[in-house]
């Protein structure tokens with residue numbers, strides 16, 4: 023079984039994000055990046071499926087050459103090779119463009135499964151997997167918390183509002199990983215040494231022959247409002263209920 | 274609950290900007306490593322430290338180890354964590370890949386040990402001692418022992434220990450009485466009692482391989498009569514499978530001030546005269562071989578100090594930003610003035626800078642010593658190897674003693690920053706202080722380190738190595754005396770170095786004059802004086818490197834500010850940190866020199 027799996031890097035969740043002075047985006051100079059946790063779940067699942075079903079795990083990502091490090095981490099966890107589409111900065115893409123790039127990689131690689139994180143924890147868009155399946159006109163199972171392979175079908179347990187839903191999708195299919203899917207392994211030191219010799223193909227986006235215009239136009243970025251001071255209620259329950267109604271309009 | 278944070282930025286600065294770790298890949302031994310793979314190693318180690326080891330730190334402290342009729346149980350979670358740690362290949366970081374090691378440079382290994390030790394000091398004993406022991410067997414143990422033990426220890430299947438101490442033989446290792454009697458087939462029967470043996474018994478592995486110092490029949494007294502033996506808890510058959518138990522018994526564990534999750538064991542060897550030992554090298558070489566292990570272990574103990582200081586800094590810094598108390602000093606008289614986080618009080622900032630300088634300064638010191646070790650082993654030119662070998666030997670006792678004391682002091686000040694909350698367990702900072710205290714005591718007390726520094730390392734060859742090392746620092750001083758930003762501070766470093774040289778000369782004269790007691794009396798302050806000079810040197814080196822980096826960053830984009838690029842703040846702070854050390858701590862060198870030159874013998878003459 024051949025699996026394509028994504029390894030996106032995201033801004034370090036512990037870093038303080040600041041906006042550019044013209045509010046056109048966030049400041050990226052000197053920013054630290056970490057692998058997107060949902061992609062780590064997807065990679066872990068790809069490796070586990072590979073352990074039982076054999077085949078190949080190919081890690082894909084988009085961004086500047088530095089993103090090699092994120093792919094290399096996945097190779098250190100055990101994936102076989104990587105593809106990095108270059109020519110775009112991390113913050114010059116929208117979900118639709120990412121999906122179009124992945125669709126093209128799919129056509130070149132013809133995997134049985136395309137695994138992605140359900141969303142990236144920086145943009146939080148939660149769209150790429152869905153768009154990708156649509157472009158490829160293949161089945162999709164998003165928010166997976168369990169994946170089993172039966173013959174030519176993937177049986178996927180999905181995390182939906184209010185519970186779990188179990189569906190079967192014919193392969194090839196797109197599956198996006200939720201946090202409870204698994205606990206990602208750590209790369210071992212021998213794995214890191216081996217990863218150095220694994221190949222990462224860099225492909226310039228212009229050579230993919232796809233439409234690269236963005237569908238989302240960014241008008242401006244704003245800092246979230248800082249939280250206002252709290253209020254202490256001394257007047258008891260009635261006052262609290264009154265204020266919740268009249269001021270906070272919470273009830 | 275206290276959160277464990279690691280300053281990866283500073284680690285990378287010391288690894289790749291202050292020392293050229295990436296250039297080590299030019300040596301055949303490190304050719305498989307690249308800057309990118311180091312970054313991945315650091316990233317994965319951080320995950321392991323923060324997500325696996327740190328969460329067990331407070332649990333281990335509360336639960337402690339349990340002695341149960343010869344067995345010892347470690348706290349909940351330690352066994353799983355050990356399995357993960359071993360599986361990831363984190364035990365034998367710097368050992369040869371051929372022997373199941375990872376072949377990392379020592380300087381990178383040191384950074385990793387700092388992360389793990391800061392996350393959970395108790396945890397690190399077993400893997401640390403296992404690697405130290407396997408390393409001795411690999412280097413000195415001969416083919417047979419090597420083939421049986423090394424791989425299984427490096428993979429974490431078996432653990433290791435070092436057994437020197439006996440009730441009457443602490444600092445005086447040569448007073449050990451444990452005996453080793455030849456059986457006739459090349460093996461020995463071991464009989465005796467060892468105490469205070471770290472990881473002497475635990476439930477992490479199926480076997481524990483003790484390295485035991487013991488005395489052979491008719492051996493001369495003192496250390497010259499000691500030999501080193503491999504003594505497994507369970508005997509190993511020649512095909513590597515486990516055989517019968519080897520008559521080694523754990524008779525108890527100590528209740529301690531700190532490192533509660535590390536078992537400190539009393540071991541009884543040969544109660545039934547059925548404990549077999551296998552000699553490493555020849556009879557009488559024990560102390561020399563044990564030193565191979567101890568020199569590396571001493572650096573690791575220094576790292577224990579620097580990791581404690583860095584962990585303490587992270588806690589104190591977060592707390593100081595959060596805790597609201599009091600008003601700005603200029604509003605002290607107006608009751609309505611806004612309340613501020615304590616980080617705004619200048620005295621709290623002073624404390625934070627002190628903690629930080631111990632943490633980052635000692636980090637620089639430990640990594641530099643490890644870098645010297647890498648050069649001493651791998652540089653192609655034998656004279657270069659020799660030079661760094663000597664520098665390393667000189668630095669080792671300083672790293673151990675100065676580093677452990679810096680860690681303790683930093684933890685103390687970090688508690689102070691927390692006020693009453695620092696004294697409360699939940700905040701995690703008092704544990705750092707209890708856990709780090711031992712670093713001043715074991716692996717040779719800090720006084721023993723100071724004596725080693727003065728009597729062996731400095732005195733050797735009429736001060737030859739000392740002079741060469743001073744030359745290294747002088748070279749840096751001469752090169753930077755005219756530095757536009759730090760010239761004045763470099764001049765002060767030169768004065769501090771002058772104080773060290775004057776103290777060294779004075780003590781040399783005292784010893785020549787026959788007053789050995791006087792030298793022994795002031796050996797520890799002398800080591801501190803030496804350490805201050807090394808710190809001043811390395812911190813100013815950092816400031817100058819950081820200043821260059823800052824200038825090129827601003828040359829690229831002059832509009833960068835502290836707010837627009839995190840490195841602007843990072844590099845700027847390096848200058849502040851060096852200055853802080855030069856003006857707030859380094860002046861102590863003058864005081865220590867006065868003390869040493871006073872010739873006051875009150876401590877010797879007093880009626881105590």
Ligand SMILES: Cc1cc2nc3c(=O)[nH]c(=O)nc-3n(C[C@H](O)[C@H](O)[C@H](O)COP(=O)(O)OP(=O)(O)OC[C@H]3O[C@@H](n4cnc5c(N)ncnc54)[C@H](O)[C@@H]3O)c2cc1C
Pocket residue numbers: 434435436437438442443444445468469470471472529537711714715716717718719720721
């Ligand atoms: C938690 C813990 C773990 C340990 N782990 C191990 C281990 O794994 N393996 C092992 O073998 N040992 C271990 N030890 C033992 C440790 O190394 C010794 O405690 C240490 O070497 C000091 O010996 P001592 O306790 O007998 O003190 P002493 O030697 O009695 O020292 C008491 C004081 O006298 C000073 N002193 C002693 N002799 C001299 C001298 N000649 N000149 C100047 N000053 C002197 C010392 O500096 C110290 O201040 C451990 C100890 C502890 C507490």
